Amino acid sequence: MSKPPAGAPKIRPGKAVPPRRSAGGLGDRRQRARAPLLFLCVAFAVLFSGLGVWQVERLFWKLDLIARVDARIHAEPIPAPGPQSFTAPPTGESEYRRVELDGQFLNDRETLVQAVTEQGGGFWVVTPFITNRGFVVLVNRGFVPPERRAPDSRADGQIEGPTRLIGLMRLTEPGGGFLRENDPAADRWYSRDVAAITEARGLDKLVAVAPYFVDADAAPMAGGFPVGGLTVVGFSNNHLIYALTWFALAALCIGGFVVVWRRRV
Structure with missing residues (x-):
């Protein structure tokens, strides 16, 4: 093995020192993370409050509607509304x-x-x-x-x-x-x-x-014939399923936010 020439600096063995992160590189990652973080915040607000909470409100409205209609169907009959009420068209509160x-x-x-x-x-x-x-x-x-x-x-x-x-x-x-x-x-x-x-x-x-x-x-x-009493009184009520779906998607937004936040630093 040849010897290093005289006067050359001596190289001591040791661990390689990783390059230091520049302030500019960290700033760039944080800058790039702002857009997805903002998107996840907006998506969470829309999914949780705009859709999930709204479906819960619709659920209670539908349950109240079903209860009111059921009460009308089983109530004692009243005289059918006469001409004095014909000027205003009947509303959903009159149906059934x-x-x-x-x-x-x-x-x-x-x-x-x-x-x-x-x-x-x-x-x-x-x-x-x-x-x-x-x-x-x-x-x-x-x-x-x-x-x-x-x-x-x-x-x-x-x-x-x-x-x-x-x-x-x-x-x-x-x-x-x-x-x-x-x-x-x-x-x-x-x-x-x-x-x-x-x-x-x-x-x-x-x-x-x-x-x-x-x-x-x-x-x-x-x-x-004719066969009476065939009125179908049914209301679609999938609001609980819809609410749980929106809340689950909102939870995924929280998970995505955490992942992006950790990678920005």
Whole structure:
């Protein structure tokens, strides 16, 4: 082995000293971390307060709505609202209220509205009911299958004369059904549109017509048709699942914040 030349500095063995971090390099990392940290803060606020808390509020609102509707359905029937209330359209607070009517059906002016029920596809039989109080209410008497759409095929169920009925007050269904519009000229109906049916049957030329309709209850019917009492009262209530999902995503934002914060130093 050759010796180092005379006068050369001596190199002592030892551990390599890592280069010191410059203040500028640390500052750059902190600067680059600001954007993701700000994004995670905003995302957390939106997911937690804007969505999660909002879904919790919706959950309690939905539970209260279900309780109120259930109370209406099982309450004692009240007289159906008369002409003095027709100037203002009924609201959701009126829907599913149990009401009673005295009068008689105008069977010659019934309307068949396409329906899909637990008994299959067919029609709702919507018949005007002129009350003893001098106004008309459209009554959804119930369901009939296609082979019973003609009135003479269910003649025993065509109630004549003075009648008392009980049912649930419902809000009008304007326009039509899913992707299908009502066609009054062709007498094709996909929803219980009170105003359109009233005009098509010339009921507005008789007396005042209620802006709502009534679903008849399940009172036994001679001949078995129409089948009443098929009103479906159900409310989608997935708010708790949605709330937990948003809160979980907000927790992930907290985890992401911690990771980015540690890497910035």
